[in-house]
Amino acid sequence: MSDISQAPHVQEPPPLAERFSGPVVQADHLSVRYGKNFALNDVTAVFPPGAVGLLGPNGAGKSTLLKSLLGFLVPEKGSMKVLGLDVARSPLEIRERIGYMPESDSHIPGMNAVSFVAYCGQLSGLPATDAMQRAHEVLYYVGLGEARYRNLETYSTGMKQRIKLAQAIVHDPDLLFLDEPTNGMDPKGRDEMLELIHDLAHNKNVNLILSSHLLPDVEFTCDHVVVMDKGTVATYGPIAALKGTTGRVYELRVKGDEGRFVEVLQAAGYEVSHTDEDVMRVFVPGATDDSSKVLFALAAKERLQVRHLRPSIPTLEDVFARAVGEV
């Protein structure tokens, strides 16, 4: 009789210590240029182990940074280390230990899902039988178990995102690069993808870097964030610490000359950002519990009616807005 504890599908992941535990990525004064334009300009950042979000608007340099770390782009200056290895000197050793989920739709033509994932496993150095076994497992894991014999060209956008994740994890990488993993997915699929990423990072101990312009995606899956803007690092650190900056956020709506009031608030040293619902979010640095009174006083001085005032929880959106200067 076989011992069920020996069965592969119940094997527990080894403890975190077995994974690489130093800074997974180090970029030192990194500059990458496309023609005359700097896509990355003197970027210096350290990505700790765990789940790190690479956040920024389109064109901020997130994908360029990932492609530089993969060795696809040769930097004009600066150096990079991935898992303690120099990107310029040991690109293959690095790629053996990482998984990459590209942003764009990518597959190998003429293959079904299980052949494709097994093939990717073999390309990463797994023996054929192990690669096939793991291909089946990861396809179930990403929710494509029932569709694993279908040709990839017949897959929907959401399924293609999942298959990209499957090929990135089939060889059990120490570090995952996920470039906009929820692109083009419907809300349900997006939630499931985020659940998967969260599970990989927090339960399976896979270090990952999630590049996204979607704040909720990063906030849900990551513990740390590196905010990029215009090819530079705007801010970085643990999300909890960045959100917990001394101060208080208020949601505020006034009746009257709103533009003028924003100017008054900014002149008073407050940071103001707008939401979609005609409500401004006001960050009051170093605020105390009764700082709302200051806002009332300022409105009264400008002869404006405060229609809505509510203390709010600082979100990653606030961190992002402050970092990229959208306040």
Place this chain on the structure above:
Amino acid sequence: MPIHDQGYRRYQGTRAAIGRSWQVMARAGVMSIVTKRQFMGLMLFAWAPFVVRAVQIYVSATFQQAAFLAPKGETFREFLDQQGAFVFFVTIYVGAGLIANDRRANALQLYLSKPMTSAEYVAGKLAILFLFLVSVTFLPAMSLLLTQAVFAGSLTFVRNNLYLLPAITLFSLAQVLLASTTMLALSSLSKSSRFVGVMYAGLFFFTTALFNALRGITGRSSFAWLSPTAALEQLGDVIFRLTPRYQLSPGIAAVTVLVMIAGSFWILMRRVRGVEIVT
């Protein structure tokens, strides 16, 4: 049940040493092509000249009256010349999509995110085409030589024409390398395998037509270097110790072939990248 509960486990097994990915690629590529009936039909057809020649050798070895059919050194040169047509079709069938299809599906970034260099990627793709081309040139030519020895019941012919062994090898290699590298380079320039096929055929016919036009106008065949096919033919004649058919120095013919091969590698090294940069 949430989908992530299906499990994901650490991999504890062995990993192959870095540098073997091209073998995985070559194996997968060959397997995907041999499963196509159309292609197997083409391969059977490509071996038909071998069967005809083998019958010819058998008849000449068995019947005195047919001794005039006995093979000579140039028989093998002619045979490889004939196989050139199959080299052309196999190159288009197998090679046109080798890189173009990967470019269409954005697969290059997947390949190069694995522990493999662009040189390994090219080696993997080249190996697929190389293998099939060798099987319609070198393999049947060598088999023909072996058949001659078997039907004649002696190695006299082989011993008397020992130069055939390196000649067949060298000429087949030149034929196969020229076709495969040129096709791969063209395949890396487009995302459409059909367009690549047309480009290859265009290159083949246009250069030959250009050479023939200049030959017709000037009455001299020293422009053979303009056509890789003609240059290869010239090289073949020299390799097989025959009178060269064109007024072209064998050195220039060799340089033409080498420049085509080197140029193709140069294109491949620039086109096979994980990221396409448009500035």
